[in-house]
Amino acid sequence: MKKLIHNKLVWICLVIVGILVVNFYQTERKNEVVFAKQSLEEEIVKKNDEQKKEVSKPVNSKVFMVDVKGAIQKPGVIRCNEGERVFDVIRLAGGFKEKADVNKVNLAEKIIDEMVIYVPFVGEETDQTLITKKEEETKQNDTIDINHASQSELEKIPGVGPAKAKNILDYIDINGPFTSVEQLESVNVIGKKSLEKMTQYIVIR
Known part of the structure; x- marks a missing residue:
């Protein structure tokens, strides 16, 4: 009788151990799946961030140097980007002085590298070809x-x-x-x- 009870106890222990082992491996498997899923999600987020950064980069990345003279708050050589206009350059130079003749300047004109922008004072006689001189030279150089x-x-x-x-x-x-x-x-x-x-x-x- 004691032997029978002993055998039953042994089998019960074995079953319990088996159940614990199965549960342990199932838990580990679940953790592996969860970890793999998290790693995949992190990788996707990382790639999306990189793509967003690439998209956010400006297409036109050339840097132009423009010489601004005349009735300007801060005349001198201005560093600007390709695609910007005369208005943007003048803004970077601090804007017009009080007596600047703004009607003599084409604010919508696109800038080119080494361009000279001269803003005359009201009543000043000036050569209006200054602002387009570099553009004409560029066209000649392109031939x-x-x-x-x-x-x-x-x-x-x-x-x-x-x-x-x-x-x-x-x-x-x-x-x-x-x-x-x-x-x-x-x-x-x-x-x-x-x-x-x-x-x-x-x-x-």
Whole structure:
């Protein structure tokens, strides 16, 4: 009888131990799942934050230096960003002086690097080309010397792709340098309309 009771107790203990072991492994498994889920969520949040930071970065990140002169509170060289306008530069320079002739300045004009902005005083005779002088110089610098340009340089001309650029180079190899802009009509696939788009961006030297 005692032996039977002893065997029952042994089996009960084994069952209890088994249940405890199963519960322990189930708890550990749940903790692993929860931990993995938390890690995944943290990783997703981290990636979203990084993406937000990338999106928040300005597309135009170039820095321009603009020289502001005349009837300005703080004349001098102003550091600003590409895409800003004359109004923004003047604001950074402290604004106009009391007797500034604001009607002589185009506040909506977009700035360019190395631009000079001169704000005259009321009644002052001044050269109004100062504010656009740098822009005109930039346009001149953007022209391509078509007789001495490389394939990649020719492709910078609006309307000129790899095929047209190669045709221009082949024409020069066979016929020599161009002597006039109109002569480009002799190049294969360059017609009058194409030439009209190209003219302001090329120079013959």
